[in-house]
Amino acid sequence: MRHLTPKAITLLALVALILVAPLFFPSSFYYRVGTLMFINGLAVTGLVILIGYAGQISLGHAGFCGIGAYACALAPVHLGLPPVLAMLLGAVISGALAYLVGRPILRLKGHYLAVATLGFGILIFMVLSNESWLTGGPDGMQVEDLGLRALLKSVGISVPAAELWYWLSALVLLLGAALALNLHTSSTGRALRSLHDSEIAARTVGVDVAHFKLMAFVISAVYASVSGSLLAMMNKFVSPDIAGFLHSVQLVTMTVLGGAGSVFGAITGASILTALPQGLTIFHDYEHIVLGLIMMLVMIFLREGLVPSLIKRFSRRQG
Known part of the structure; x- marks a missing residue:
């Protein structure tokens, strides 16, 4: 293990958890919870690049989730695209919109930036809610089936839907995590992390601050x-x-709870906040109070996030 890089250790840990977890699933419901963990984990991996690497905040990132989701609902109906191409179209639209919106709002800092991104997210939500002729409004709309299960059946492979989505979302998460970890160790990643420490210092050594902030926003x-x-x-x-x-x-x-500077930490935070409400149902009306208390305690005593703080404490004891 000493000869493995942090990137390799992180990916191996994720692969091990993904492979071992189903051994303890008593029903298909747990496959669905695991899938939700991976999907949320993918979103927070993007926020690690924005918040953990570049030091920028966004309170409207769910707007991009909405764009991707509605692309898969609308593109097959109006453009005749298969779901996979619709997903790619949504990613392109999100990236282009992030580029256009990010150019002016990323000039802001601190709570001004947070409010600006919040406004963007609210705008996307209002469009999706009010344009009923296109989006179905508050009632939502159906999304075409991916068709992967039917394709597998045609070649003699039968996989329950819950299990199929578990493995598919896990594969996408691993790919996203690998890309984020590669970025961390690259020259681009070092430039992004220099912004987190000090934009003035980064500018002094020749880093194009505006360019790299915008890059992080688009990728996320x-x-x-x-x-x-x-x-x-x-x-x-x-x-x-x-x-x-x-x-x-x-x-x-999720990102901050697990550790905004760590891909594995953020995915851990996403997993905890996705699964914990399921376990806290035994508290009935008090589950949100217990969840909030747990989050407060973690932030008070583990300020860098759950995973980075525990790793630091373990390293000190070993030393």
């Missing part, structure tokens, strides 16, 4: 869009809630 938007597409295709239904403010806050909370 594409991650969120693909995440939204996967969620829509799995549920075969989409509503404007996917682009809502609460979803944006959940994504940021």
Whole structure:
């Protein structure tokens, strides 16, 4: 293990967890929970690039999830595209919109940037809610089936839908995590991380601050869009809630809770906040209070996030 790079260790840990977890699933419901973990994990991996690497905040990232989700609902109906190409179209639209919107709002800093991104997310939510002639409005709309299960059946392979989505979302998450980890160790990643420490210092050593901030915003938007597409295709239904403010806050909370500077940490945070509400149902009316208390305690005593803080404490004891 000492000869493995942090990137390899992270990917091996993810692969091990993905392969071992189904051994403890008593029913197909747990495959669905696992799929939701992976889909949320993909979205927060994009936020690691934006928040953890580049040090920028976004409270409207669910808007890009909504764009990806509705692309999978609308493109097959109006453009005749298969769901996979619809997902790619949603990612392109999200990236282009992030580029156009990011140029002016990324000049802002701190809470000004947070409010600007919040406004963008609310705008997307309002469009999806009010343009009923196109999006179905608050009632949402159906999403065409991916067709992968039928394709597998045609070659003699029968896989339950819940299991198929588990493995498919896990594969996409691993790909997204690998790309983010490669970015971290590249020259581009070093430039992004220099922004997190000090934009002034980064500019002094020749880093194009505006360019790299915009790059991080666009990449994270594409991650969120693909995440939204996967969620829509799995549920075969989409509503404007996917682009809502609460979803944006959940994504940021997952990222910060697990550790915004760590891909594995953010995915862990996404997994915890996706699975924990299922386990807290025993508290009935108090489950949200217990969940909030747990999050507060983690933020008070593990300020860098769950995974980075625990790794640091373990390293100190070993030393």
